[in-house]
Amino acid sequence: MTFDPRTLLDTPLPPGRPAACAGGGEGFLWLSDGPAAPGLWARIRAEHARTGLWPLLLDSRDPDDGELRPWASGELSPEDMSSPAAHEPAALLEQWWQEHTADEEGDDLLTAGGRAAVTAPFGRRWPGLAPGRPDGPDAGKEADEYAEFFGSLRPHLRLGLVPAASSADVPAVIGWEGPCNYDNDTAKFSAVLRTWEQRFGARVVAVGFDTLHLSIATPPVREEDALLVAAEHFAFCPDNIWNHGLASYAERLVGNHAWDFWWD
Numbered sequence: 001m002t003f004d005p006r007t008l009l010d011t012p013l014p015p016g017r018p019a020a021c022a023g024g025g026e027g028f029l030w031l032s033d034g035p036a037a038p039g040l041w042a043r044i045r046a047e048h049a050r051t052g053l054w055p056l057l058l059d060s061r062d063p064d065d066g067e068l069r070p071w072a073s074g075e076l077s078p079e080d081m082s083s084p085a086a087h088e089p090a091a092l093l094e095q096w097w098q099e100h101t102a103d104e105e106g107d108d109l110l111t112a113g114g115r116a117a118v119t120a121p122f123g124r125r126w127p128g129l130a131p132g133r134p135d136g137p138d139a140g141k142e143a144d145e146y147a148e149f150f151g152s153l154r155p156h157l158r159l160g161l162v163p164a165a166s167s168a169d170v171p172a173v174i175g176w177e178g179p180c181n182y183d184n185d186t187a188k189f190s191a192v193l194r195t196w197e198q199r200f201g202a203r204v205v206a207v208g209f210d211t212l213h214l215s216i217a218t219p220p221v222r223e224e225d226a227l228l229v230a231a232e233h234f235a236f237c238p239d240n241i242w243n244h245g246l247a248s249y250a251e252r253l254v255g256n257h258a259w260d261f262w263w264d
Contacts (some may be wrong), residue, residue: 005030005161008051011043014159020074021175027078030161031058036151036159041205042144044161054162055169057147059208063156070177071158071210078175080184084168087191090129096182096235097126099156121245122231130228132199133218137203143167146215146258147205157206167204170191171212178210179237179263192236196218200229202259212237212261219256226253237261 003018003026016032036057044055061069070076101115101124116123151157162170171178172187179189193214196202201217220226230250234241239262241249254257 003028003030003163005051005053009044010045011040011047011213013161014040015157019071019076019160019174021079022074022077022256023072023079027076027175028164029071029076029162031068032159034158035077035156038148038151040159041147041151044159045140045144045147052163052165053161054170054204055147056162056204057151057154057157057206057213058160059154059157059206061209062193067183071160073254077174077177078173081172082185082187084172084187084190084194086144087188089192089195092188092192093129093232093235094126097231098124100238117245118242120244121218121227121229123259125234127228127231129195130199130220130225130232133201139203139215139217140194141154142201142257143203143205143215146213150206150213150258160207166194166197168202170204171207176207177218178207178212181263182238189236192232193264210263214259214261216257216259220253221255223250223254226250233259233261237263239264 006013014032014034016030018026019029019031021027041055041057044053048054058071060071067073101119103115162173164173165171169190172190175187177184193202193204200219202214204213206213220229227250230246230253234246
């Protein structure tokens with residue numbers, strides 16, 4: 001059965017179609033044929049509680065190549081993903097932290113002990129989860145504002161629509177494989193996004209070939225809390241931090257209402 005969001009939304013949609021999956025069939029992502037109009041993301045997001053459709057701004061690996069990878073190139077694999085509910089986010093983050101901080105023989109990324117220097121002051125010791133701040137009533141508004149800002153910087157972005165109870169589940173529902181060089185089950189990353197939704201009012205706003213962009217309603221405001229959040233970010237996406245170091249990266253998180261991730 002073809003996924004048709006027009007039957008659910010009051011907001012008029014531009015021309016579009018269901019995105020093709022790796023297996024050749026249609027998945028759970030509707031893709032606009034052209035760029036998303038300003039303000040459209042927020043209008044659709046406002047209907048989410050009733051329609052169950054979450055909007056995305058979709059970037060591609062190369063906006064000029066015509067393939068619109070991975071959205072129009074059959075590189076989505078929803079059938080390969082587990083459920084976010086099957087994973088415990090704290091355990092996942094600790095496991096990833098241990099993997100990313102381990103010195104490996106023949107490692108061409110950092111010399112022996114270099115990984116521990118990147119993650120100072122914690123070294124290889126997992127510090128645990130950061131304390132959260134209650135998800136305030138402005139989480140939706142913060143997402144709307146970030147979507148408008150993000151789209152203004154990238155006017156080529158397409159609109160995506162996904163049937164999902166929360167934005168955290170969206171990467172797994174559509175079968176996005178952006179972090180596949182680290183783990184090919186995106187539901188694990190969605191499990192972490194769920195706890196960030198609860199603790200920091202995070203909302204998934206935009207997704208690229210290997211990038212993820214979140215709005216944050218209640219970011220850390222103390223440096224010591226930001227350092228713990230930075231540790232979670234390193235476990236989640238170490239490529240964000242290798243060239244910065246944990247402490248330097250944490251400074252940028254204090255009061256920052258947007259978190260951006262990129263996997264090599």
